[in-house]
Amino acid sequence: MITRPPLSLKARAVGYLSRREHSRAELARKLAPHAESPEEVERLLDALERENWLSNERFADSLVHRRGSRYGTARVMQEAKTHQLGGEQLSDLQERLRATEPERAREVWHKRFGTPPATPEERAKQIRFMMARGFSRSVIGKVIKGAEDEIGEDSAE
Structure with missing residues (x-):
């Protein structure tokens, strides 16, 4: 050999x-x-x-590409901090993630649940799931409220 x-x-x-x-x-x-x-x-x-x-800049772009579609800003930023990126890079990364967080949260929620919660227990379950993914409470509330509003509009027609 x-x-x-x-x-x-x-x-x-x-x-x-x-x-x-x-x-x-x-x-x-x-x-x-x-x-x-x-x-x-x-x-x-x-x-x-x-x-x-x-390149730490390319790494940050790669991190957003790999994790951004599945996780919220808090979760991606937590991972980015473990990689010891510079302060300016971290703030730029956070800004980019926050700008797209509502759309990303909507996609994750829709893929996982697709329908608004029917009970308070279901609502709590959906909120816990989204928070574990690192999405902010305000964004989660808007995503779930938006889904409930869409259903309400459909039934009113």
Whole structure:
């Protein structure tokens, strides 16, 4: 059986980045066990940023794309904070998420429930589900109220 030589640190980094975007902090954590020193990891990450292989901005865009359609602003922001993005990047990300939260919440609610709650218990269940997904209470209220209003209009006709 032929054994391959171990991958270089840069080859590992490029392999991770070819699969999906990573934040600088996340990539550093994944590479640390394979590096001889923390300085070696930092030098590599600096080089990858200069060569535009690694970008926290692209990572933030990727995070919105991957998580935004299923989760609310609070949940996506919680994940983004674990990746140690800069303050400006976090505020920009939060602004973008808040701008689309009502539409995203409506889609998640419609996909999961589709009909307005008939009982207070059902209403509480729907609210709990949406809150667990990270949507704000005000947006959840508007989504459920909007669905109830649509049903009310249909029955009035």
